[in-house]
Amino acid sequence: NAGVTQTPKFQVLKTGQSMTLQCAQDMNHEYMSWYRQDPGMGLRLIHYSVGAGITDQGEVPNGYNVSRSTTEDFPLRLLSAAPSQTSVYFCATKRPKGQTPNTEAFFGQGTRLTVV
């Protein structure tokens, strides 16, 4: 039981490059989300999904795309990286299938992304 797995752990991109941050979970959680963590700003929600095939925008969605084709995976795509997207990214999941939303979130180990 791996929990929430994020890859890669570290990444350096050049401005304008694209990439996908991967998030996979094996806990059969319905809810998955992506946050970015910047100094002094806490964790801010980028996108989230309440189940396969359903996604929605969070607080800071610009510059990011997501899709949810399976329960297990929730990739985050940067279409054209910008220095402002330098951050630590966390994937979080919660709510096993069939349960109500009163569960805590489980986080991946984070991806440290630098855009130069």
Next chain:
Amino acid sequence: AQKVTQAQTEISVVEKEDVTLDCVYETRDTTYYLFWYKQPPSGELVFLIRRNSFDEQNEISGRYSWNFQKSTSSFNFTITASQVVDSAVYFCALSGANFGNEKLTFGTGTRLTIIP
């Protein structure tokens, strides 16, 4: 809209002192959940506690205790007899109780440093 405020950006105390981390929240929901997470220097996010809005009982777990007061919209966290291992960033978070508003809103965090 939901909002969580952690007014203390950084706190330093000498080992064995008690310390309280403040959390104030805003929500229009009548049912909601409050959380505390710990982020040690290694960077992962560790779940500490979940509290339902209809349960105002204080909770104690070892050296940790939580004081939930609905009247002041506060959910404060106290560490008794602090230890160096308690040094971390602590986040307070809030989520709704329905499938449509279960996303977590985080405060900006309090960096706690325990001085040996």
